[in-house]
Amino acid sequence: MTASSGPLKGMKVIELAHIMAGPVCGLMLADMGADVIKVEKPTGDDSRRFVPPEIEGESAAYMMMNRNKRGIALNLKDPAAVEVLHKLLLDADVVIENYRLGTMERLGLGYDDLSKINPRLIYCEISGFGRTGPYANRGGFDLIAQGMSGLMAITGEGPGRPPVKIAPPVSDINAGILAAMGVSAAYASMLKTGRGQKVDTSLFEAAIVQTYWQSSIAFATGENPKPMGSAHPLNAPYQSFKTSDGWINVGAANQSNWLRFLNVISAPELDADPRFSSNLQRMKNLPALVEILDGILKKDTTANWLSRMEDAKLPAGPVLEILEMHEDPQALAREMIVEVDHPRAGPVKTLGHPVKFSKTPAKITQAAPILGQHTKEVLVELGYQVAEIETLIRSEAVIAS
Numbered sequence: 001m002t003a004s005s006g007p008l009k010g011m012k013v014i015e016l017a018h019i020m021a022g023p024v025c026g027l028m029l030a031d032m033g034a035d036v037i038k039v040e041k042p043t044g045d046d047s048r049r050f051v052p053p054e055i056e057g058e059s060a061a062y063m064m065m066n067r068n069k070r071g072i073a074l075n076l077k078d079p080a081a082v083e084v085l086h087k088l089l090l091d092a093d094v095v096i097e098n099y100r101l102g103t104m105e106r107l108g109l110g111y112d113d114l115s116k117i118n119p120r121l122i123y124c125e126i127s128g129f130g131r132t133g134p135y136a137n138r139g140g141f142d143l144i145a146q147g148m149s150g151l152m153a154i155t156g157e158g159p160g161r162p163p164v165k166i167a168p169p170v171s172d173i174n175a176g177i178l179a180a181m182g183v184s185a186a187y188a189s190m191l192k193t194g195r196g197q198k199v200d201t202s203l204f205e206a207a208i209v210q211t212y213w214q215s216s217i218a219f220a221t222g223e224n225p226k227p228m229g230s231a232h233p234l235n236a237p238y239q240s241f242k243t244s245d246g247w248i249n250v251g252a253a254n255q256s257n258w259l260r261f262l263n264v265i266s267a268p269e270l271d272a273d274p275r276f277s278s279n280l281q282r283m284k285n286l287p288a289l290v291e292i293l294d295g296i297l298k299k300d301t302t303a304n305w306l307s308r309m310e311d312a313k314l315p316a317g318p319v320l321e322i323l324e325m326h327e328d329p330q331a332l333a334r335e336m337i338v339e340v341d342h343p344r345a346g347p348v349k350t351l352g353h354p355v356k357f358s359k360t361p362a363k364i365t366q367a368a369p370i371l372g373q374h375t376k377e378v379l380v381e382l383g384y385q386v387a388e389i390e391t392l393i394r395s396e397a398v399i400a401s
Contacts, residue, residue: 006033007360011187013037014088015069016097016104018045020142020169021126021203023065024176025096029183030068031353031362034094037378038069039085041076042399044371055345063368067340067350071369072378073399080397082107087382089114093190094122094183101127101137111198121196122186126179130202140203142169149207154214156227164227175206231290236282237261240319241293246302251315253279260312264305265296342367375400 011034015026023038023045030036038045050061074081089095089109097104104110111123125131128140146152146165156164182199190196208215213233214225225233232238235253252261255278262268270276270292275285282289297305302318309316320328326337326349336352345367353362375398379389392398 005360006031006362007357008184008187009033009360011035011093012091013094013096013183014039014085014092016085016095016099017126018098019047020065020172021175021179021206022096022098023047024173025124025126025179025183026069026176027065027067028177028180028353029094031364032355032357033360033362036069037088037374038066038071038369039088040071040073040371042073042396044073048371055342055348058342058345058368058370060348063342063345063348064350066368067364068366069369070374070378071372072375073372075397075399076107078395078397080392080395082109084379084382084392084398085109088378089121090118092118092121093187093196094124096124096126096179096183098126100139101131115196119195120190122183122190122199123196124179124183124199125201126175127200127202129204131198131200135204142171142203145171145203145207148204150211150214151207154211154225154227154233157229159226161227170210171203171207174210175201175203178206178209231286234283235279236286237289237293239290241290241297243297243302243305244300247319248297248302248305249317249319250309255279257314258282260314261309264308264312264314265293267292267296338364340364340367343370343373370401372399372401 008029011029013026013029013034013036015022015036015038017023017026018040026036026038045062045066047062047065048059051059053060055063074084076082076085085107086109095114105113111121114121114123127136128145129135129138143165147163149171151170152163152165155166156162178201179199182201186197186199217223217225217233228239230240230249232253237258238251238253240247240249250261252258258279259271262270274281276282276289306316306318318324325331331337334352334356336354337349338352339347339349342348348367350364350367352364355362375393376389379392379398384392389398389400393400
């Protein structure tokens, strides 16, 4: 089994992106079988310098985001390197870029230029705010997107507390996933029509779509939703509770689950309490409900409660640390923790692909490239002769490991 056995086998992708959102898009496509050629500057993707931690001198962050890709390094200040990139793009199916607005156009590599000579090209642009609108010229980072999207105003322990960023860079990751979705849709269209198109998404939009529930509340009420800790804005009880030795998440929001939950915790009297008789009443009286349930659940261990809730077919789960998640039997069974061999770092673990295909499985088969690892290989594929490749290397137009 190789990466090229996936559903996107035969797709050629040129990744002109760095750090996270663009590389997420590239790794999603690579996992699904696309030949993703990552083009780095001579000093490498900035995430190569996101250390510590590192393994045998290789950035753990870089290796996570760039598995299953081939890597070349070009100095795009050199016309010879721009010519290499131009040749790469001539027969590519997809280009992913996250340069500042106008950069690709100045190099003669904008969509309007390339689509004239490669009308099948899918041109994926990922930016802070999108390529149109009043903020199109602004750079963007996850923190900025989370703040402007409203996410930081609804995240945290409760009203009146400082704004809290969601710990993972959700706008970066989601933008990469949305871009991969957009590329796949545009590719399906191209196979039918023979015409490519631009795919444009941003960190800002990727963060906004995380607010579906809270935006629906705001549209309906005209009021700003507030942070609620782990609680749900529309259903209760649906949150974390302290046990005698840890934390447990309980999803007992609909009425049937609520009644099963009361049976598990041996508190049938709460069903007769008018404050908790329906989801509407439980939401109105959430602080009182949480106080009662905290007192009950603190009397036993997380494992014992989970065993009873599983027997009752009640949605529940522990709050795991990251290393605990890495050892979870379901995560392992679903191949979400996999190992690849890196040419310098040796065996390294990475996260698996989250979508399973019955006939064309996605697969993680190779580690992230060292800088310029595949430069010579790709240049040969483009028709460069050995002497020409050596000239490019000596002039530092390209970097080869």
